[in-house]
Amino acid sequence: MTKDRMAALDMAIKAADDTKFAAAYTQLTEACNTCHQSAEVGMIVIKAPEANPFADEDFRPAKR
Numbered sequence: 001m002t003k004d005r006m007a008a009l010d011m012a013i014k015a016a017d018d019t020k021f022a023a024a025y026t027q028l029t030e031a032c033n034t035c036h037q038s039a040e041v042g043m044i045v046i047k048a049p050e051a052n053p054f055a056d057e058d059f060r061p062a063k064r
Helices: 004-014 020-040
Strands: none
Touching: 004 020
């Protein structure tokens, strides 16, 4: 259920494509939640982070 979605996520990461990453991440998340519902463990819900846990850090490469 997740193999193709993981592959799409991997390709988006390798391409450094934010738009494709967001779409692939959303599709993967939806697949996980659909599986949890069908397996009757719907209390397990995957969701995207709502906030950056490293709000005081900047991980962008330094300008030279």
